[in-house]
Amino acid sequence: MHPSQDVKIAKAKGRPMLQWVGKKPLSTVPAYPAQHIERFQLETASDPVADLNWSDWPERYPRGGLLFHGDNKDVLAHLLANGFRGKVKLIYIDPPFDSGADYVRKVNLRGTASAKLDGEDYSLGEQVQYTDIWANDNYLQFMYERLLLLRELLSDAGSLYLHCDPRRGHFIQCIIDEVFGAENYRNELIWKRSDAHGNVGQGTEHFGPVHDKIFFYSKGDRPTWNLQYTPLNEDYVKGFYRYTENDGRKYKLDNLLGPGGATKGNPVYEFLGVVRAWRYSKEKMQNIYDAGRIVQTRPGTVPMLKRYLDDSKGVPVQSIWTDISMLRGWSGEKEEYPTQKPEALISRLMQSSSNPGDIILDCFIGSGTTAAVAQKLGRRWIGCDINKGAIQTTAKRLQTIIADQSVAEDAPKQRQGSLLPDADKAPPKPAQLGFTVWRVNDYDLQIQHNEAVQLVVEYLGIQRIKTDAFFDGTRGNRLVKIVPFNHPLTPLDLDSVKRELDGRPGEERDILVVTLGMELTARAWLERHNRNRPINRIHLIELRTDKKYGGIIQHEPASAEVAIQRERTPDGDMLTVEIQDVMSPSIVARLSLDTSLFRAQIPDWRAVVDCVLIDTAYNGEVFNVCLSDVPERKQEFVQGRYALPAPPAGSTVAVKIVDMMGEEILLSRQV
Known part of the structure; x- marks a missing residue:
C-alpha cells in the first residue's frame, strides 16, 4: 500500500x-x-x-x-x-x-515486595505513561x-x-x-x-x-x-416473594392484565368469571391455568400469575x-x-x-x-x-x-x-x-517521549503550562517548545512555531526550542527568522551538542549475556537458552546507585527482568513468540533457563528480554 x-x-x-x-x-x-x-x-x-x-x-x-x-x-x-x-x-x-494530569505507573523490581535497600524499598519510582494536557x-x-x-x-x-x-x-x-x-x-x-x-x-x-x-x-x-440482568436484592425477595409452595419454591403474584388495555390490542374475554383485556390469548391463559400457575384468591377477583423466584433472571440492568x-x-x-x-x-x-x-x-x-x-x-x-x-x-x-x-x-x-x-x-x-x-507510521520504540520531556523539564528548570496546547512551558521570560525526540528539528517544526505565533498577535515573548538534534536546513531557517527581528526571536538548545546542557539524554542501553546452544539428547536435539546476566543502566540510575553497589545489594539479575520471549526461527523482521515467560505475580522471577525442541540446523534463535522499565534487549544467534 x-x-x-x-x-x-x-x-x-x-x-x-x-x-x-x-x-x-x-x-x-x-x-x-x-x-x-x-x-x-x-x-x-x-x-x-x-x-x-x-x-x-x-x-x-x-x-x-x-x-x-x-x-x-x-x-x-x-x-x-x-x-x-x-x-x-x-x-x-x-x-x-x-484533566491536565500526568498519568503514571509505579515501577518496582521483581521479587522485592518486602525487601529494603538502605531503609527504602526497591522502587523505581513513577513512569509517565501519557500526559493529559x-x-x-x-x-x-x-x-x-x-x-x-x-x-x-x-x-x-x-x-x-x-x-x-x-x-x-x-x-x-x-x-x-x-x-x-x-x-x-x-x-x-x-x-x-x-x-x-x-x-x-x-x-x-x-x-x-x-x-x-x-x-x-x-x-x-x-x-x-x-x-x-443483575441479581434480585435480599430486601426485594423478602418483600415480594412472600409465598411458598409445598415443595419450598418461593413465588410472587404478578399482573395478568394487558398493558394499555383493549386500546393497545390486548384480547378481551371472560376468564374465571372476570372480563378484562388480558396479557395472553385465551388458549394460552388456559394452558397456564392448567399448569397451576394462576391463582384467584376469591371468586370475582382478578386472577394473578405465579412467578417463581428460581425462574427469575434477575432485574434488567x-x-x-x-x-x-x-x-x-x-x-x-x-x-x-x-x-x-x-x-x-x-x-x-x-x-x-x-x-x-x-x-x-x-x-x-x-x-x-x-x-x-x-x-x-x-x-x-x-x-x-x-x-x-x-x-x-x-x-x-x-x-x-x-x-x-x-x-x-x-x-x-x-x-x-x-x-x-x-x-x-x-x-x-x-x-x-x-x-x-x-x-x-514508524513510531520510535526505544525512547519514551513523555519521560524524556519530564527529564528535560526538571533539568532546564522549565515551568509547565497545563492550559497551553502548543507550548510546553516557560523558562524565565521565554515560551518553551520541546520538539519530539524521535526526530531531529526540521524547518517544518519551526514553521509550526511561526504559525502558532502568527495566531497570537499579542504575544511578544521570545521562544526557546528544545530538541535532541537538528537538520542543517533548520539552522539556516533560524538565522533567517532571527535576522533583524525585535520580537519573537527563536532560541535553541540542541541537547546532543549543547556545551552547557548537552548530555542529558545520553542513554546507555540495557545489555544481557545469553548462552544459546544445541544439545544432543536421547530424545533428539534440544535447544537450551540460558540467560546468565542482565544489566539495565536506566534502572541502576533510577535507584541512585553505582553498578558495584547495585550488584552487591541485588545479586539476582532476574529482579530487573519483566519477561522473556524466545523465537527459534527469527527472520530478522517479525518476532514469532515460541516461548513466553511472563511471571503472573510481581514477586516471582522469570526462569532464566529454557529447553526447547531444536530448530533445523542453521536457524537463527532470537531472545527478547524486557526490563521493568519497558526497555527491550534483542539478541540473536545462529544454531
Whole structure:
C-alpha cells in the first residue's frame, strides 16, 4: 500500500453542532502502512479459528488479535484503508479526560515486595505513561476526528461506548450527537467508580466526585442487543416473594392484565368469571391455568400469575451501576496502569452489544482490559495505543490469558467465570489463540517521549503550562517548545512555531526550542527568522551538542549475556537458552546507585527482568513468540533457563528480554 493513500470520510450530519476554534471536519485522511513486528500463537489440537466464519476478515492480516503501536488516528485510517470499514460490532474507548494530569505507573523490581535497600524499598519510582494536557479547543478537535473515523469502522448493527468523566462529558456528548446523530443515542450510563473522594471535607467546596459517565450510541436503528440482568436484592425477595409452595419454591403474584388495555390490542374475554383485556390469548391463559400457575384468591377477583423466584433472571440492568467495584490491589487483575478499568465493567458492555465471534475495537487500549475481556468472551479484537508501555502491558496480559485458555478445560472456566452473569454457564470458546503486534507510521520504540520531556523539564528548570496546547512551558521570560525526540528539528517544526505565533498577535515573548538534534536546513531557517527581528526571536538548545546542557539524554542501553546452544539428547536435539546476566543502566540510575553497589545489594539479575520471549526461527523482521515467560505475580522471577525442541540446523534463535522499565534487549544467534 502506498504511504500517501487517502481514506475518504463521510460528513457528520447530526444536530446540535458544537463550535470551537479550529474546528475542521475530516474529508480525507492519509493511511500509512503497518509494519509487522511480533507474533504470539499457541498451537493446539483444536484450532478455534477454524470454527469461526472469518470471511469478513481482510486477507492481509493473520486471523487473530491485532495490536497496533502508533497514533490512533493513523491506526484507524490504516484499518479503514485495509478492509475493516463497517466490520466492527462494538467500540469501547476510554480516552484522555482533558484533566491536565500526568498519568503514571509505579515501577518496582521483581521479587522485592518486602525487601529494603538502605531503609527504602526497591522502587523505581513513577513512569509517565501519557500526559493529559490539552487546551479545550484542541481536545475537542482531537475527539471529533477520532469519532468520525470510528463511525466509519462500525457495522450498521454496531455500538459505541465512550467512557469519560463529568468535566467534559457535556461537550463530548454534543460531538457524538453531531457525528452519530442524536437519534442514535441509547443511554448515558453512570458508573460509581469509587467509595469516596479524599479531598471532600478538607477545604473543598463541592460534593465528592465518585462517578464516571459512559455514553452509549448505536450506528443505526437496529443494534445488536442482549439484555443483561443483575441479581434480585435480599430486601426485594423478602418483600415480594412472600409465598411458598409445598415443595419450598418461593413465588410472587404478578399482573395478568394487558398493558394499555383493549386500546393497545390486548384480547378481551371472560376468564374465571372476570372480563378484562388480558396479557395472553385465551388458549394460552388456559394452558397456564392448567399448569397451576394462576391463582384467584376469591371468586370475582382478578386472577394473578405465579412467578417463581428460581425462574427469575434477575432485574434488567438499569443506567446507574453501583454493583461493579473499582479496581483494588488485591483484585487479581490490577496491572499498576493509570486509568485501568475493571473487567466486569467492560464485560457487561461487551455482552450487551456483541456476540461471540464479533469484532471488538479499543483504540485507547491502555492496560489491555478490552482485549482481555474480548479474548475471554470469545470475541475477535483489535487494540491500539501510542504508548509503548501500553502495548507491552497488553501483550503480556494476553499471552497469560491465551496460555490459560489452551490448557485443561477447567482452567479457563475458573479464570473467566466472574465475567459471566450465570456462574454455571461455560465460557465461550476463544475466537483465537494468538495475536500479532504492528507498528504504524514508524513510531520510535526505544525512547519514551513523555519521560524524556519530564527529564528535560526538571533539568532546564522549565515551568509547565497545563492550559497551553502548543507550548510546553516557560523558562524565565521565554515560551518553551520541546520538539519530539524521535526526530531531529526540521524547518517544518519551526514553521509550526511561526504559525502558532502568527495566531497570537499579542504575544511578544521570545521562544526557546528544545530538541535532541537538528537538520542543517533548520539552522539556516533560524538565522533567517532571527535576522533583524525585535520580537519573537527563536532560541535553541540542541541537547546532543549543547556545551552547557548537552548530555542529558545520553542513554546507555540495557545489555544481557545469553548462552544459546544445541544439545544432543536421547530424545533428539534440544535447544537450551540460558540467560546468565542482565544489566539495565536506566534502572541502576533510577535507584541512585553505582553498578558495584547495585550488584552487591541485588545479586539476582532476574529482579530487573519483566519477561522473556524466545523465537527459534527469527527472520530478522517479525518476532514469532515460541516461548513466553511472563511471571503472573510481581514477586516471582522469570526462569532464566529454557529447553526447547531444536530448530533445523542453521536457524537463527532470537531472545527478547524486557526490563521493568519497558526497555527491550534483542539478541540473536545462529544454531
